[in-house]
Amino acid sequence: MRKPVTKPEQKRKKSKFGDIWRRLKKNKAAMISLFIITLIILVAVFADIIAPYPYEQQDYSATYVSPSLQHPLGTDKLGRDTFSRLIYGTRQSIQLGIVAIAISTTIGITIGAIAGYYGGWTDNLVMRGLDIYQSIPMFLLCVTLAALMGPSLKNAIIAIGISMVPIPARMMRASILSVREMEYIEAAKAINAKNLRIILKHIIPNAISPLIVSTTMSIGMNILAGAQLSFIGLGAQPPLPEWGTMISDARNVMRDHGELALYPGVCIMITVLAFNLLGDGLRDALDPRLKN
Amino acid sequence: MPALLEVKHLKKYFKTGGGLLHAVDDITFTLEKGRTLGVVGESGCGKTTLGRIILHLLDLTDGQILFEGKDISNPSKKELVKAREQMQIIFQDPYSSLNPRMSVSETIMEPLILQGKLTKDEIMEETGNLMDIVGLAERFKNSYPHELDGGRRQRIGVARALALNPKFIVCDEPVSALDVSIQAQIINLMLDLQEERGLAYMFVTHDLSVVKYISDDIMVMYLGQMVEKAPSDELFSHPMHPYTQALLSAIPVPNIHNKKQRIIMQGELTSPINPKPGCRFMDRCRYASPECSEPQVLEEPLPNHFVACCKSNQKEEEEK
Structure with a gap:
């Protein structure tokens, strides 16, 4: 009589993601964001094909030209095509945003989960360590790390990722502290669940919501931090374009050619907004309690 | 054959800023297979802690727990x-x-997965069986807890506890969060399961009418100590400890012509932090006298009826 149970059960496993997807689809803002993010990633991947000029090609006879058919967004002080540089810049900026956040969130969640779950002296040790860590201004730490490792985009990403660790770590710990006291954690212990399983299966899914939003917010922050590093020569190395660098380059000519700062600025804004809205939608979609 | 569960001089002290909190202080009892021990007492008397210690969800400070010897x-x-x-x-x-993120079937199969003895198909099958046993319709298996009412949720809890086929279940006020009509359903379910599987329960509650219905023996706790323990009928018909008497007098009787005398306790609950050696109920007891500040000894004035009160004998004589 119970035989047919297995089949629909197996189907259900797949449909768990289907469920999330179905809920996400209902959120228009999230879907538009997802579309934009996909677009941005495609642009980054196919930059060579899309961009009309190589990013480093200079033309001293045509500096600061206004937008035209030849140069859709004009050129910069060295006569490089702004549109092409924006497109190539997507690669660097997206890497900065996503890879750095992946580093900081992974380390942060691990540290935060350990501190929050085990509590007691483990918690004290980890949190006091983070206090010391955070007493160093984040950007200073970032600069120091990047300088130690040598100026390159890769090192800038690692430096940003590492210096951002305390934010997700603290958030994870706080969130876990409240979930840890729930009776279902005791229930899990009573059925012999190991600590790792309790953390991964029972605590993190219930504690992750606030983190999803803050993580997507941090993507924007990371892009900007990357720009700051580039500004002092520790990030993307010229002539490699990167949105933040482009803004800081345009800073000198802001009064006469403000649009040069505007284009990458708008790109950063759209990217950040898209990630935020997607994160928002994802948080709601991941919560079965909001299923309707 | 040794008893299913034997607890000997169990103690649990918590360190607090003000001193040692005696949550459970020298509890001794035995529980046989298929029997139910009701544990009653007011909030903070350590009855929940007692259950947690037996399952080692909390570590014990002192004492012994024997399971099947x-x-x-x-x-x-x-x-x-x-x-x-x-x-x-x-x-x-x-x-x-x-867990609000786990569906009904996921919650119920979790212990089976963790045990790791069954194959995936067997686990699915067993999950279905368990849902059947506790009276959850199969259509709920993909539902999440928030979609179900309290009674159904508690059925999930029962199914999860049954999954590994235990011999002994601690029931930590399993019905006090439910509506009265649903309480009866869950209690009957538990009684049926007990009969079928020979389960032993330790039923922690502050609801005296429930405990009378379900228990074979009842243990009354006051501030971490056992003040009286007796077979259910005996305790209700012949309570010896003044605290038990006061507790029982608080049970509402649905009969306006037969109003019974309510014993109203005076005073506040004594603090469980660094308690004095004497009777902990002394400050609220109407029979209190200087002897009560001596440590109280658990006596057995009638067979299987234990009481820790130096006055219990005298009171009986007075009554006669």
Whole structure:
């Protein structure tokens, strides 16, 4: 009589993601964001094909030209095509945003989960360590790390990722502290669940919501931090374009050619907004309690 | 054959800023297979803590726990895993005792997955069986706890506790968070399961009418100590400890012509932090006298009827 149970059960496993997807689809803002993010990633991947000029090609006879058919967004002080540089810049900026956040969130969640779950002296040790860590201004730490490792985009990403660790770590710990006291954690212990399983299966899914939003917010922050590093020569190395660098380059000519700062600025804004809205939608979609 | 569960001089003290909090202080009892021990007492008397300690969700300070004659007071990891397959717990609040991100079937199969003895198909089958046993329709298996009412949620909790086929279940006020009509359903379910599987329950509650209905023996706790323990009928017909008497007088009687004398307790609950050696109920007791500040000894004035009160004999004589 119970035989047919297995089949629909197996189907259900797949449909768990289907469920999330179905809920996400209902959120228009999230879907538009997802579309934009996909677009941005495609642009980054196919930059060579899309961009009309190589990013480093200079033309001293045509500096600061206004937008035209030849140069859709004009050129910069060295006569490089702004549109092409924006497109190539997507690669660097997206890497900065996503890879750095992946580093900081992974380390942060691990540290935060350990501190929050085990509590007691483990918690004290980890949190006091983070206090010391955070007493160093984040950007200073970032600069120091990047300088130690040598100026390159890769090192800038690692430096940003590492210096951002305390934010997700603290958030994870706080969130876990409240979930840890729930009776279902005791229930899990009573059925012999190991600590790792309790953390991964029972605590993190219930504690992750606030983190999803803050993580997507941090993507924007990371892009900007990357720009700051580039500004002092520790990030993307010229002539490699990167949105933040482009803004800081345009800073000198802001009064006469403000649009040069505007284009990458708008790109950063759209990217950040898209990630935020997607994160928002994802948080709601991941919560079965909001299923309707 | 040794008793299913033997608890000897169990103590649990918590360190607090103000001193040692005596949550459970020198509790001794035995529980046979298929029997139910009701544990009653007011909030904060340590009855929940007692259940948690037996399952090793909390460590004990002192004392001994024997399960089927085996000492599991300080178990190794292996022994603990084994012991917990025999002992389970049903929680008070069916809202916080279920992981909101896990569906009904996921919650119920979790213990089976963790046990790792069955194949995937067998686990699915067993999950279906368990849902059948506790009266959850199969259509709920993909539902999430928040979609179900309190009674159904508590059924999930019962199914989870049953999954490993334990011999002993701690029921930590399993019905106090439910509506009265649903309380009866869950209690009857538990009684049926007891009959079918020979389960032993330790039924922690503050609801006296429930405990009378379900228990074979009743233990009354006051500030971490056992003040009286007797077979259910005996305790209700012939309570000896003044605290038990006061408790029983508080049960509402649905009969306006037969109003009974209510014993109103005076004073406040004494603090469980660094208690004095004497009777802990002394400050609220109407029979209190200087002898009560001596440590109280648990006596057995009638067979199987234990009471820790130096006055219990005298009072009886007065009554006669």
